[in-house]
Amino acid sequence: SFQVLEKLLQSPATQDIICDVGMPVLHRNVRYNCRVIFLNKKILLIRPKISLANAGNYRELRWFTPWSKARHVEEYFLPRIIQEVTGQETVPFGDAVLVTKDTCLGAEICEELWAPNSPHIEMGLDGVEIFTNSSGSHHVLRKAHARVDLVNSATAKNGGIYILANQKGCDGDRLYYDGCAMISVNGETVAQGSQFSLDDVEVLVATLDLEDVRSYRAEISSRNLAASKVNPYPRVKVDFALSCPDDVAVPTCMPIQWRHHSPEEEISLGPACWLWDYLRRSKQAGFLLPLSGGIDSSATACIVYSMCHQIFVSGQLCLLMGKLILAGCSSCKSLSMADPFPVVLMESFLSLQKFQ
Known part of the structure; x- marks a missing residue:
């Protein structure tokens, strides 16, 4: 230290x-x-x-x-x-x-x-x-x-x-x-x-x-x-x-009204941020998301969707070879399927149109 x-x-x-x-x-x-x-x-x-x-x-x-x-x-x-x-x-x-x-x-x-x-x-x-x-x-x-x-x-x-x-x-x-x-x-x-x-x-x-x-x-x-x-x-x-x-x-700053998230927004955003941060810090290849159709897997899929949406909004998303790739470390200009950085490959789960 x-x-x-x-x-x-x-x-x-x-x-x-x-x-x-x-x-x-x-x-x-x-x-x-x-x-x-x-x-x-x-x-x-x-x-x-x-x-x-x-x-x-x-x-x-x-x-x-x-x-x-x-x-x-x-x-x-x-x-x-x-x-x-x-x-x-x-x-x-x-x-x-x-x-x-x-x-x-x-x-x-x-x-x-x-x-x-x-x-x-x-x-x-x-x-x-x-x-x-x-x-x-x-x-x-x-x-x-x-x-x-x-x-x-x-x-x-x-x-x-x-x-x-x-x-x-x-x-x-x-x-x-x-x-x-x-x-x-x-x-x-x-x-x-x-x-x-x-x-x-x-x-x-x-x-x-x-x-x-x-x-x-x-x-x-x-x-x-x-x-x-x-x-x-x-x-x-x-x-x-x-x-x-x-x-x-110099003018001073005026008081503002604190904008709190709703409980539903916190449930959606908190775990989603944790997922992305854990993925990029651990430098793993991605997540495997099994979908059985039940309420548990559906809720998990919604959190993953929230994660992907936040990554798109933050500008850390690009489209490559027909697959949606969320990149954590490398520049989007030099991406290849062999790059050793965290990626999430999602072929059907998301599309760019959903974000636009």
């Missing part, structure tokens, strides 16, 4: 951007699930996860230990491969927030948003204005409603900007992660990512005014009374600004 971090630190794409990436970190011989926050080849903070998911499909306690020292920071000695890039020997490790020239940022990790004592509550009372959450939340029917409500309610009662990023695709097992990234400010959604998409990367962008957060908080008397009693977080000073003087005239 540190070898990958080294490449990210040196990449031109990460310069002049505060980056928040996840990785396991061994600190004093204890494994922690962490966020590594860095800027311009300098690691600002390693933030370990406080609340671990240990129900349903998750067994984080099998692999990691939760960080139990609230508002406590220790020194972490970097490996030499990272020291050569950053020029740092030690970096802060623990429960802290970042302070830039114009705002204050705090990080949550996945399950912490769902916990009764979410860190964003205390961080918001202590002046944190921007919250980030890098999540690994898998698809469950209607779960997106709960996820969106949690994010919006977090900023509705305490003010602030909440940025949620969620994993996309399958994990090599039975789970499918449905993305659904979003940006919320003061209880309202201003940017929505797709829930079911075949794209590997999706970027959300929103222009927001920090003064909207400050004026929103100033109007909530109960919030201000609680903030006056909160214990402060350790602060890591960052010589960087997220805004510039020329941004004054």
